[in-house]
Amino acid sequence: MTRRTEPASPGEGAFRSDLVHPLPALAVLVLALNDHLLKGSGWLPGWLTGKLSDFAGLFFFPVLLTVVAEAALRRSGRAAGRRVVAAGSVVATGVVFALLKSVPDLAGAVGRYVGTIVADRSDLLALAMLAPSYRYLARHVPARPAPRWAQGLGVLLAGVASMATEQPPERGFALWGPDGAGSRAVGCATVEAWVSKSAKTGLGLTLGARARGREPACTVAVEDATLYLSSGQEVRPGAALPRELTIGDGSQAEGGGSIYLPFAFDNNHAWNTGVRSATLRVTLRGQGEARVTWDVPLAQRYEGYMVRRPPHGAAP
Amino acid sequence: MRPGSLGRVVGAVACVACASPAVGCISFQSTRNAPGVADIKAPPRDPSSHTVEVPRDPGEHVLLWNAGAMGGGGVSIANEASSKATASVSFSGETSVHFGWSDRTHEGIGPLLVPDPGISVGANLGWTLAPSGRVSTNAGYAELQVSNSLLYSLAGGWAYDVDRKESGPQATLTVGPFYARSTTILSAGTAVEVGIVFKLPVVVYQRSR
Numbered sequence A: 001m002t003r004r005t006e007p008a009s010p011g012e013g014a015f016r017s018d019l020v021h022p023l024p025a026l027a028v029l030v031l032a033l034n035d036h037l038l039k040g041s042g043w044l045p046g047w048l049t050g051k052l053s054d055f056a057g058l059f060f061f062p063v064l065l066t067v068v069a070e071a072a073l074r075r076s077g078r079a080a081g082r083r084v085v086a087a088g089s090v091v092a093t094g095v096v097f098a099l100l101k102s103v104p105d106l107a108g109a110v111g112r113y114v115g116t117i118v119a120d121r122s123d124l125l126a127l128a129m130l131a132p133s134y135r136y137l138a139r140h141v142p143a144r145p146a147p148r149w150a151q152g153l154g155v156l157l158a159g160v161a162s163m164a165t166e167q168p169p170e171r172g173f174a175l176w177g178p179d180g181a182g183s184r185a186v187g188c189a190t191v192e193a194w195v196s197k198s199a200k201t202g203l204g205l206t207l208g209a210r211a212r213g214r215e216p217a218c219t220v221a222v223e224d225a226t227l228y229l230s231s232g233q234e235v236r237p238g239a240a241l242p243r244e245l246t247i248g249d250g251s252q253a254e255g256g257g258s259i260y261l262p263f264a265f266d267n268n269h270a271w272n273t274g275v276r277s278a279t280l281r282v283t284l285r286g287q288g289e290a291r292v293t294w295d296v297p298l299a300q301r302y303e304g305y306m307v308r309r310p311p312h313g314a315a316p
Numbered sequence B: 001m002r003p004g005s006l007g008r009v010v011g012a013v014a015c016v017a018c019a020s021p022a023v024g025c026i027s028f029q030s031t032r033n034a035p036g037v038a039d040i041k042a043p044p045r046d047p048s049s050h051t052v053e054v055p056r057d058p059g060e061h062v063l064l065w066n067a068g069a070m071g072g073g074g075v076s077i078a079n080e081a082s083s084k085a086t087a088s089v090s091f092s093g094e095t096s097v098h099f100g101w102s103d104r105t106h107e108g109i110g111p112l113l114v115p116d117p118g119i120s121v122g123a124n125l126g127w128t129l130a131p132s133g134r135v136s137t138n139a140g141y142a143e144l145q146v147s148n149s150l151l152y153s154l155a156g157g158w159a160y161d162v163d164r165k166e167s168g169p170q171a172t173l174t175v176g177p178f179y180a181r182s183t184t185i186l187s188a189g190t191a192v193e194v195g196i197v198f199k200l201p202v203v204v205y206q207r208s209r
Helices: A015-019 A022-036 A046-075 A081-100 A104-114 A119-140 A148-162 A267-272 B001-022
Strands: A175-178 A183-186 A190-200 A203-211 A220-227 A243-247 A257-264 A279-288 A293-301 B025-030 B060-078 B086-102 B118-129 B139-147 B154-162 B164-177 B178-185 B189-208
Touching: A015 A046, A022 A148, A022 A183, A046 A081, A046 A119, A081 A104, A081 A119, A175 B139, A183 A279, A183 B189, A190 A220, A190 A243, A190 A279, A190 A293, A203 A220, A203 A243, A220 A257, A220 B189, A243 A257, A267 A293, B060 B118, B060 B178, B086 B189, B118 B154, B139 B164, B139 B178, B154 B178
Parallel strands: B025 B189
Antiparallel strands: A175 A190, A175 A293, A183 A190, A190 A203, A203 A257, A220 A243, A220 A279, A279 A293, B060 B086, B060 B189, B086 B118, B118 B139, B139 B154, B154 B164, B164 B178, B178 B189
């Protein structure tokens, strides 16, 4: 029967040599190529590039952590067996990774400092790489130190590759949005207007209402709406009017109602011919009140050819 | 080939090869057609969200002008019945214009470190110097080209040998950085060569579809 012995802690100058080995070097290479070249290139499917970094990272990050931990222990004059340090690094990496991939709020908070982290539980599959990482650390004790330049390069490349990459840029667009305040008090409610959709074929506006007072139920009638482009074109909505915005009938989760009004027109032509502003004129009537005409100024702005957006985010 | 013309052509090829990296890439991104694609009539996915939904990518058009050099070797076969194929080498300076379109806007760079134009059509203008072999050539050429992401392309055109004052067809297949080319000078013979292409973008113009 063979008795497995605790590998000796590496000697002075040898600790960084754990990174100077084909396995962690390959992991770093995969991570760097994937993050900086493959992601968003269209050469590989998005789900694959998303997983590649996790699999490569979970192999080599415990190695990097072990290197740093052993260096810190050495400087403080303490000593710990290789397997203890390796196990600690593997467990710490796994716990932090699992939390980041399972708790979106945590991923968002950490992502603000280190780059975008997408909380996706299917990424937890990559935890399987911790086993070969531990196996590598437990068995690989450098026989002799690697050259100093190789040690330094290993730590540098591993550190750079460990940094989360920014969300890749996405296509930017010309988008309609409110140009100033977008709310108006009408009787018992405050009516708001915002742009929900903006595209080559027109724009879609949502009118929402929320109660102003403590009345249990409140209704605002949207009697008419017209979009006036700065080019002089008038566009009628593709939805039948009048309709009612009803608050407090239990149909709306947050106690407010909304109406979506699509305005179909050739917005691509409008953009290309310099149409950058418009006015939505809405005729509203509160319960028992006179008719109110509300002009909502709108502006069409360009985000830029390529922009960076938060994951799953809407355009600002 | 006369020694004088040889020197001029070598100089021209060297100038094109050296000048293209120095020129670098000038990129223009048009604001034309900037709105995206969405079904305006369908209600928004989240009616309570006060932010505009990000439209779908309409794709893009890319106009690309690049320049560089090609070098390779192969065999040349003269027209005479008794002629045997002999080894030859060739160097070319080439400049191209590509117009491409893609259903998806490409982020930054494509496989060849230039914005990926997707499917593209283009034209090549170049000069080939093949001083060795049975069919030495000193020929200018023009080709039309169809390519996919600039990775795979097929070009066909006509070459004119200034020394012989004769011309003939030319076809070029490009796969990544490699090319295979057949040039026939009708009065002399045919050269078939493979080699490496090194081209850099000079001007890139990107526009939403």
